[in-house]
Amino acid sequence: MSDGPIPLPEAPRRRTRQGVVRWGDHGVSIGGDAPVRVQSMTNTDTADAIATAIQVKELAQAGSELVRITVNNDEAAKAVPHIREQLDRMGISVPLIGDFHYNGHRLLSDHPACAEALSKYRINPGNVGRGEKGDRQFAQMVEIAARHGKHIRIGVNWGSLDQDLLARLMDENHARAQPWDAKQVMYEALITSAISSAERAEAIGLPGENIVLSCKVSAVQDLIAVYQALAQRCDYPLHLGLTEAGMGTKGAVASTAALSVLLQQGIGDTIRISLTPQPGEARTQEVVVALEILQALDLRSFVPSVTACPGCGRTTSTTFQELAKQIDDYLRASMPVWRERYPGVEGLKVAVMGCIVNGPGESKHADIGISLPGTGEAPAAPVFIDGQKAVTLRGEGIAREFQTIVENYIEKRFGVLHA
Numbered sequence: 001m002s003d004g005p006i007p008l009p010e011a012p013r014r015r016t017r018q019g020v021v022r023w024g025d026h027g028v029s030i031g032g033d034a035p036v037r038v039q040s041m042t043n044t045d046t047a048d049a050i051a052t053a054i055q056v057k058e059l060a061q062a063g064s065e066l067v068r069i070t071v072n073n074d075e076a077a078k079a080v081p082h083i084r085e086q087l088d089r090m091g092i093s094v095p096l097i098g099d100f101h102y103n104g105h106r107l108l109s110d111h112p113a114c115a116e117a118l119s120k121y122r123i124n125p126g127n128v129g130r131g132e133k134g135d136r137q138f139a140q141m142v143e144i145a146a147r148h149g150k151h152i153r154i155g156v157n158w159g160s161l162d163q164d165l166l167a168r169l170m171d172e173n174h175a176r177a178q179p180w181d182a183k184q185v186m187y188e189a190l191i192t193s194a195i196s197s198a199e200r201a202e203a204i205g206l207p208g209e210n211i212v213l214s215c216k217v218s219a220v221q222d223l224i225a226v227y228q229a230l231a232q233r234c235d236y237p238l239h240l241g242l243t244e245a246g247m248g249t250k251g252a253v254a255s256t257a258a259l260s261v262l263l264q265q266g267i268g269d270t271i272r273i274s275l276t277p278q279p280g281e282a283r284t285q286e287v288v289v290a291l292e293i294l295q296a297l298d299l300r301s302f303v304p305s306v307t308a309c310p311g312c313g314r315t316t317s318t319t320f321q322e323l324a325k326q327i328d329d330y331l332r333a334s335m336p337v338w339r340e341r342y343p344g345v346e347g348l349k350v351a352v353m354g355c356i357v358n359g360p361g362e363s364k365h366a367d368i369g370i371s372l373p374g375t376g377e378a379p380a381a382p383v384f385i386d387g388q389k390a391v392t393l394r395g396e397g398i399a400r401e402f403q404t405i406v407e408n409y410i411e412k413r414f415g416v417l418h419a
Contacts, residue, residue: 018031036294038063038290042068064287077107303346
């Protein structure tokens with residue numbers, strides 16, 4: 001036996017400035033001791049105000065706390081106030097972030113109603129313009145943000161780096177006695193662009209707590225390396241995400257691999273999962289993955305968790321799989337109402353196990369658990385509540401009876417808080 005206990009897991013947050021992104025009376029705190037926030041982005045034509053407002057609503061109801069929309073032309077800029085009005089009428093107060101590239105300075109100047117309706121502007125220093133012209137156009141966007149009391153994210157992308165900065169760093173590297181690897185120079189260019197732009201924004205007059213930084217790349221190891229270095233060199237809140245993660249399982253796994261490493265190190269204040277939707281797939285899937293990452297790391301709780309075994313030769317029946325899905329779907333569908341009615345219910349843990357090997361043990365560790373009979377086992381399903389065996393279910397109505405037990409437990413445990 002070791003001399004001391006194994007340390008408990010912890011993920012102490014990196015110390016950063018803290019700001020609040022607002023729309024009306026609703027505010028979303030970012031950085032400092034605020035929870036890691038979930039962000040998403042629409043893929044509608046922003047000029048279609050109705051379609052965009054509907055998708056923003058769907059993303060917000062799925063759990064997105066900030067939603068970014070493309071503002072790429074005059075039609076989109078004109079639509080932004082109408083999108084905000086539609087959302088306000090629907091009771092959706094999620095802050096909107098305008099995603100600008102190339103012409104943001106002009107769009108914000110020409111459409112002051114757009115500048116006011118947005119809560120935050122995303123600025124890419126790599127495409128605001130080059131030289132003195134770029135400096136003027138960057139300053140123009142920052143001045144508008146400061147005048148309207150808005151936040152900005154300085155979002156640097158490896159695919160659209162400031163070419164003048166990159167060329168200068170490449171020249172400096174060439175003159176070194178021991179030149180860096182080209183990828184290391186790219187890392188430095190990303191970080192330098194982000195930090196120098198933030199410092200310039202503060203010098204122009206934007207409060208530092210109104211600034212978030214990001215340095216996005218597409219490869220997992222590159223993202224980890226860049227953000228570890230960036231976190232050591234500034235105290236601005238950081239937005240995490242791969243530039244593009246890909247489709248389906250590949251995209252979810254890549255995002256989870258990269259973000260989990262950084263979040264466990266306390267790095268990251270907002271996250272976005274840049275999934276490529278599969279045909280017919282809901283845009284909200286990127287929000288679901290983001291929520292699952294934060295909940296799996298015990299950083300936040302959004303919905304009761306359902307633990308289920310993977311199945312093996314002892315569980316030739318699909319009953320436990322069907323019950324696990326039924327309970328999980330039921331809990332998720334109920335959360336919009338339960339979140340208000342039963343404060344704290346998002347921390348509920350339910351176990352649906354398939355046989356006697358791990359069933360009773362796993363069920364005891366959950367708030368509510370059921371151990372279904374495996375192949376050749378007696379047709380009985382013991383239910384455990386708060387670690388104690390409460391009842392044994394039998395017959396064809398096990399699923400219905402177990403759901404009723406879950407409902408009654410939630411009412412008894414969390415309904416008191418509401419009352």
